[in-house]
Amino acid sequence: KQEVTQIPAALSVPEGENLVLNCSFTDSAIYNLQWFRQDPGKGLTSLLLIQSSQREQTSGRLNASLDKSSGRSTLYIAASQPGDSATYLCAVRPGIYNQGGKLIFGQGTELSVKP
């Protein structure tokens, strides 16, 4: 059974710091991995999608890596800003082919960036 774990559960950093959020999964048979951001009381905003054949994806100050063999992904945020404060969620699509909309989510990392 696929399980996704995110460490740490909460993180507080001063503005300007570079930071890394971690995500691990128990079964390496994944189709892709997606990172999301969620603001309080809101829906999920897709940040980055990494296909199983890819090693990393970049968007602006965000960089996500994927190591399928070790069951790990990291989300790197450069030069953090107070506006980055949110909960970050990692999710994997299980299976070796696209099985549609079923994702397995981690519990999230709550990030607070202090001015």
Place this chain on the structure above:
Amino acid sequence: KAGVTQTPRYLIKTRGQQVTLSCSPISGHRSVSWYQQTPGQGLQFLFEYFSETQRNKGNFPGRFSGRQFSNSRSEMNVSTLELGDSALYLCASSSAWSFSVRLNTGELFFGEGSRLTVL
């Protein structure tokens, strides 16, 4: 391009009642998935619809049901509400199951959710 639209955004019901939530996917997306988010269990997959057919189903009781219409809009229904059904219900759309490999990235796009409170 309009995003995923969910209605209503907030609703309050009492135990034993039933509720229907609606989701309109991104134009051109034919796959709609539903998730339940609670503080204790996090995000859990309910079910997915494509071309008016249920494709995947999570581990929820039969009180949770859904359907999809020919225009890809989807509804989910919860009957005989329990206190534990209080949650944020999120809908996601994707181009999954598309015959086009270029379109079928598997990326999910979520709506703002429907916040259900059961008293």
